[in-house]
Amino acid sequence: MNIYKINDIAELIKDNSYVGRGIVIGKTPDSKKAVTAYFIMGRSMNSRNRIFTEKDGAVYTEPFDASKVEDPSLIIYAAIRKLNNKLIVTNGDQTDTIYDGVREGKSFSESLTVREFEPDAPNLTPRISGMLSFNNNDFTYEMSILKSADAEGSACNRYTFSYPSIAGLAHFIHTYVCDGNPIPTFQGEPERVATSDNIDEFTNSLWNALDSENKISLYVRYVDLATGKEENRLINKNK
Helix, strand or coil: CCCCCCECHHHHHCCCCCCCCEEEEEECCCCCEEEEEEEEECCCHHHHCEEEEEECCEEEEEECCHHHCCCCCCCCCEEEEEECCEEEEECCCHHHHHHHHHHCCCCHHHHHHHCCCCCCCCCCCCEEEEEEEEECCEEEEEEEEEEECCCCCCCEEEEEEEEECCECEEEEEECECCCCCCCCECCCCCEEEECCCCHHHHHHHHHHHCCCCCEEEEEEEEEECCCCCEEEEEEECCC
């Protein structure tokens, strides 16, 4: 078994109907850019009634048809926000929790100690989060998953992973292993996946591999490490 294998993310997910929401963070093969991606999927009409919007460098989930929103509490939030040299990406309103905590001097993991998995029994969806810290034309990144310790949701297990940036390598964490009832939550460490120097190639490969019935939106951002210039791609199934 090659524990250092770098996988093709499209190959990992192409036959999986439901990996839920996913975060990818890494560096391009040429070492020139940071890569961040976030996608959402949904099974219910409430979950599928969403789009991504971008405002002032932040990315939000918003209703596609506001008249059809049933419960906005777990589906409407800021997914990506910037704070000084930090870029925060999460699958819920813990984006704001991390933003506020870091602004107050707390670490990424400390900020999340006040949060836990989502209260959506029986699935008990984990909260997944990531943060890039840019410095001297390079960056490091952290990823977190908060998930239930048991099927009853009686306690929360907290896992934080810290990474140096390595050319051509990203880490991929998602909420679910696959579809099910209840849906089985992600297990183990974030998966090692390859990046691309070409943002369109990476974006299209990821979007096309997601299940056509359940995928909703994808956002990809490449940040030039020398200049800070951002290149973004946003895809919404609902148009």
